[in-house]
Amino acid sequence: MEKIAYLGPEGTFSELAATAFTKSAERLPYRDISSCLQALAKKEVDGAVVPLENTIEGSVNITLDHLVHKHDLPIVGELAIPVAQHLLVHPQNADQSMGIVYSHPHALAQCHDYLSKHLSGAEWMHASSTAKAAKEIAENPSLNRAVIANRLAAKTYGLAITAENIHDFANNHTRFVLLSTRKTQNDPSVEARPSVNRKTTIVVTLPSDYSGALHQVLSAFAWRKLNLSKIESRPMKTGIGHYFFIIDIDHAYDDVLVPGALEEIKAIGCATRLLGSYPSAVIHEENEMESTI
Amino acid sequence: MEKIAYLGPEGTFSELAATAFTKSAERLPYRDISSCLQALAKKEVDGAVVPLENTIEGSVNITLDHLVHKHDLPIVGELAIPVAQHLLVHPQNADQSMGIVYSHPHALAQCHDYLSKHLSGAEWMHASSTAKAAKEIAENPSLNRAVIANRLAAKTYGLAITAENIHDFANNHTRFVLLSTRKTQNDPSVEARPSVNRKTTIVVTLPSDYSGALHQVLSAFAWRKLNLSKIESRPMKTGIGHYFFIIDIDHAYDDVLVPGALEEIKAIGCATRLLGSYPSAVIHEENEMESTI
Numbered sequence: 355m356e357k358i359a360y361l362g363p364e365g366t367f368s369e370l371a372a373t374a375f376t377k378s379a380e381r382l383p384y385r386d387i388s389s390c391l392q393a394l395a396k397k398e399v400d401g402a403v404v405p406l407e408n409t410i411e412g413s414v415n416i417t418l419d420h421l422v423h424k425h426d427l428p429i430v431g432e433l434a435i436p437v438a439q440h441l442l443v444h445p446q447n448a449d450q451s452m453g454i455v456y457s458h459p460h461a462l463a464q465c466h467d468y469l470s471k472h473l474s475g476a477e478w479m480h481a482s483s484t485a486k487a488a489k490e491i492a493e494n495p496s497l498n499r500a501v502i503a504n505r506l507a508a509k510t511y512g513l514a515i516t517a518e519n520i521h522d523f524a525n526n527h528t529r530f531v532l533l534s535t536r537k538t539q540n541d542p543s544v545e546a547r548p549s550v551n552r553k554t555t556i557v558v559t560l561p562s563d564y565s566g567a568l569h570q571v572l573s574a575f576a577w578r579k580l581n582l583s584k585i586e587s588r589p590m591k592t593g594i595g596h597y598f599f600i601i602d603i604d605h606a607y608d609d610v611l612v613p614g615a616l617e618e619i620k621a622i623g624c625a626t627r628l629l630g631s632y633p634s635a636v637i638h639e640e641n642e643m644e645s646t647i
Numbered sequence: 648m649e650k651i652a653y654l655g656p657e658g659t660f661s662e663l664a665a666t667a668f669t670k671s672a673e674r675l676p677y678r679d680i681s682s683c684l685q686a687l688a689k690k691e692v693d694g695a696v697v698p699l700e701n702t703i704e705g706s707v708n709i710t711l712d713h714l715v716h717k718h719d720l721p722i723v724g725e726l727a728i729p730v731a732q733h734l735l736v737h738p739q740n741a742d743q744s745m746g747i748v749y750s751h752p753h754a755l756a757q758c759h760d761y762l763s764k765h766l767s768g769a770e771w772m773h774a775s776s777t778a779k780a781a782k783e784i785a786e787n788p789s790l791n792r793a794v795i796a797n798r799l800a801a802k803t804y805g806l807a808i809t810a811e812n813i814h815d816f817a818n819n820h821t822r823f824v825l826l827s828t829r830k831t832q833n834d835p836s837v838e839a840r841p842s843v844n845r846k847t848t849i850v851v852t853l854p855s856d857y858s859g860a861l862h863q864v865l866s867a868f869a870w871r872k873l874n875l876s877k878i879e880s881r882p883m884k885t886g887i888g889h890y891f892f893i894i895d896i897d898h899a900y901d902d903v904l905v906p907g908a909l910e911e912i913k914a915i916g917c918a919t920r921l922l923g924s925y926p927s928a929v930i931h932e933e934n935e936m937e938s939t940i
Contacts, residue, residue: 410884415705434887525886566869568878569862576859583888585861587879591703593818594727594929595876636887
């Protein structure tokens with residue numbers, strides 16, 4: 355791949371994920387998830403990296419809804435990367451205490467315990483992304499603000515890290531997916547990572563609202579002993595109580611048992627759609643990010 | 648009930664829902680969902696009305712997470728109310744076209760088609776709630792802004808409605824729940840509404856990650872022909888792939904078959920918790936809101 359779109363600006367966790375997928379591609383920041391996916395749909399880029407789910411917050415609904423309702427962009431790879439948050443200030447202010455902590459509302463929430471203990475007097479101010487907050491502080495050293503962002507943002511915008519790993523939950527990871535409509539020899543390869551799994555993600559719409567329809571769908575997987583790593587309901591947007599399901603199967607699409615299960619689900623009247631069958635890996639610690647492919 | 652907390656400020660959809668639950672109680676606005684629930688936990692109020700799920704956006708994760716992780720506040724009633732959005736301006740500006748449309752990002756998104764057709768030149772500006780946007784415009788008539796908000800906000804802040812029902816999806820409803828720790832004779836009664844259902848909401852945590860665990864849970868309901876109106880996975884916050892499930896059963900907790908199903912689920916090693924067993928009703932059209940209890 356030559357060009358990869360990611361959720362910008364420079365220094366976001368999406369850019370961190372994009373570098374973990376491949377260091378050789380040109381990375382292009384887009385202002386929101388919708389623009390990333392549109393850029394790929396219009397073939398301005400060869401791939402797009404977007405967040406799908408966070409350990410703490412849950413699914414990124416806008417990504418799911420776009421993949422299900424708006425675009426037909428296959429998932430070709432997945433990486434779960436650690437969300438390590440740090441406290442950054444402009445290097446001019448490295449020895450001063452700041453009156454305001456500035457970041458994305460999720461990042462502030464993720465560091466709630468640290469902020470209560472060590473910066474209880476500071477005011478919280480919301481930014482539209484952690485990287486954007488870092489960029490603003492870099493450009494305006496006179497602002498009395500500390501920023502919560504990742505290590506890449508500190509490096510990108512030349513900020514000093516005054517406290518490391520200030521996030522409350524140690525197991526805070528975000529699953530990022532790489533979407534692409536074409537495959538070339540130079541593709542980034544999640545397969546090269548240690549302990550890689552194969553996953554298949556499908557969308558299932560039940561035939562009608564009757565008792566046990568979902569149970570019947572799950573039966574098709576259960577008696578084949580196919581493990582599901584996730585099942586999530588999302589609204590159809592047609593009325594309260596109308597849902598479709600997004601199911602992650604812990605097997606490749608060409609696993610001998612998977613096509614049979616999907617045929618069985620169709621036979622009972624469900625609509626199914628494949629979002630992708632792809633390699634998936636977890637990067638456990640932030641320091642493993644430097645040794646990326 | 649004498650005092651009910653709701654997600655403020657005055658004129659929000661939460662206040663609309665609170666009036667639909669009961670007109671006799673004093674309604675107290677709180678600045679966020681967390682504060683509403685805390686007020687109830689501290690017994691500052693007798694009940695709290697918070698959004699649980701929207702037809703378009705899906706679940707309100709912060710409400711679910713608070714009910715599961717932070718508080719033990721039973722759901723005692725549920726109403727799905729229609730989300731009808733209107734375009735409002737200060738009455739001084741009723742004949743002028745506004746250069747800015749100001750509202751909560753979800754409200755702007757919900758009116759995307761209308762805005763593209765009729766106000767394509769206008770800039771979008773984000774507010775933290777539809778009612779807050781309305782309040783600000785009421786206090787600052789010189790601002791060149793139209794607001795998207797509901798009819799109650801127009802009435803509360805004395806704004807003129809220049810376009811009605813500008814939301815894209817006709818079936819846009821939000822489920823609001825009433826939480827309360829005590830029951831009195833004068834309680835608001837969803838039971839008095841037409842076509843009321845009984846619902847039971849439980850949280851299920853699976854014993855360990857083995858193939859078909861969720862299938863086994865659903866079997867307990869399926870063979871008893873107990874209908875589930877919703878099943879949703881939420882992260883445990885302990886790592887990627889660790890979930891609990893929130894399940895809505897379309898039956899009362901004292902339905903003869905429900906306790907047996909729950910016993911069976913416990914017997915296979917699942918933890919279960921009751922979030923509430925309560926009457927539930929849908930208000931289909933905005934004009935039914937005037938004829939509330």
